Amino acid sequence: MRDTDVIGHDLLAWYDANARDLPWRVGPAARRAGERPDPYRVWLSEIMLQQTTVAAVRDYFHRFTTRWPTVTALAEAEDAEVMGEWAGLGYYARARNLLKCARVVAGELHGTFPDTREGLLALPGIGPYTAAAVSSIAFDRAETVMDGNVERVMARLFDVHTPLPAAKPELFAHAEALKPLERPGDHAQAVMDLGATICTPRSPACGICPLIGVCTARARGTAPELPKKTPKKPKPIRRGIAYLVQRSDGALLLETRPDKGLLGGxxxxxxxxxxxxxxxxxxxxxxxxxxxxEVRHTFTHFHLILTLQASTVGPEAMPTRGQFMPRAEFRPSDLPTVMRKAFDLWQAKS
DNA sequence: AAGCCGTGGTA
DNA sequence: TTACCAAGGCT
Structure with missing residues (x-):
């Protein structure tokens, strides 16, 4: 057998015994018995998992699938409902695109997700990774699935020292060479599970890795320092003021942020x-x-220090921005985290 | 094509 | 406390 076949075989054998039990996953035993995952659940999980840990996604996934069991149900939801349910998970463009995508699938595709990489790639919020992952996991198509886990595993297996993101084409070529024609969905999930549980960014558990015998970085002692990454820019500090206005009947002055940009929608x-x-x-x-x-919060590319100004106004008050929301309709859990921090501080000091 | 876009856990 | 990191996509 070729080395690539040995790696694929050992990886699947490891996956059969060690696959993580995830709410959106059909495990290897059931999968081999012919059970297919629900493409809606696979798609939803993949969108939620973009740059986000499994631990953070679990509860959100459960709430979404309970409230909207099908893509058609999700498509019929109101924007504010979906944004409120997504609040706290971050990268809110994902939620806006999630709803756009659901409406295209429900309205133009009879509620059926495309089963090809190209078909999926045309939908909002689905890029190269997600298109390959959904077509592979949900439809068992042989596509090369490249995410952060796969990049790290490939960098170590083949001892690639080129820093990311420049190394991506080289790492993709390695992943493509390993791609099997049999059980491609399980193979893709196996590489990601390995990266998430054994071939971890820090302190990889090489001692229990099924690929220890074929890993070049392990042999050379370079595994813990791979993949190399180009250094990131320091985050500047920004400041601002938030106004917390309460009307005499308890209503709170809130605004829906514009769709584009930070915390959009x-x-x-x-x-x-x-x-x-x-x-x-x-x-x-x-x-x-x-x-x-003050409220301190760190976003992707800057630190924020927010000071709060509060006031109480009468029933006749006319705001120039935002609108009053009756206290009974207000749920702090609908707020993105920085806004919820502001609310918590205001409550503590009021 | 490089910058923008969240959050919580971890060392 | 700070910095790094996670199943990326869009413009």
Missing amino acids: MLGWPGTEWAEAPPEDPPIETEWRTLPG
């Missing part, structure tokens, strides 16, 4: 820009009290 408190720019006009004429303390 999410509910939040009116506020200034987050930068070094001078504060803008507050969203309502009133007396402000500055709350003690």
Whole structure:
């Protein structure tokens, strides 16, 4: 057998015995018995898992599939419902694209997901990784699935020292050479499970790795330092003010943020820009009290220090931004994390 | 094509 | 406390 066949065989044997039990997964035994996963659940899980850990996804996946069991049900949901259910999971463009995609599948494709990489790639929110993953996992098509796990496993198996992201084509070629024609879905999941549980970024468990005998980095002692990555830029600090306005009947002044950009489409408190720019006009004429303390939150590319200003207004107050939401309709869990932190601080200090 | 886009866990 | 990291996609 070729080395690539040995790796594929050992990997599948390991997967058969060690596959993680995941809510969206049909395990290797059931899969070999002919059971097929629900493409809707596979797609939903893959969108949620983009740059996100399994531990963070589990509860969200359960809530989404309970509330919207099919792609058609999801397609009929209102935007605010879906954004509220996604709140806290991050990368909110995923939620906007999730709904767009569900509406295309339900409205134009009779509720059936495409089964090919190309067909999936044409849908909103589905890129090269997700298209390959869904066609492979849900439809057992032989596609090369390349995510962060696969990159790391390939870099170690073949001792690739080229830093990411420049190394991607080289790593993809290695992954493609390993791609089997049999059980491609299980193979893809096996590589990712290996990367998530054994071939981990820090302190890889080489001692119990099924591929220890064929791993070049292991033989050369370089596994823990791979893959190499180009250094990241430091994160600047931005500041801003958030205004927490409560009406005398308890209603809270909130606004839905524009679809584009940071926290796009999410509910939040009116506020200034987050930068070094001078504060803008507050969203309502009133007396402000500055709350003690501040909200600290780190986004992908900057740190934020948010100060809070609070006020209580009468029933006649007319805001220039946002709208009052009755307290009974307000759920803190509908807020993205930074906005929920602001709410928590306001409650603690009020 | 390089920057933008969240969050919580971990060392 | 800080920095790194995770089943990436869009523009």
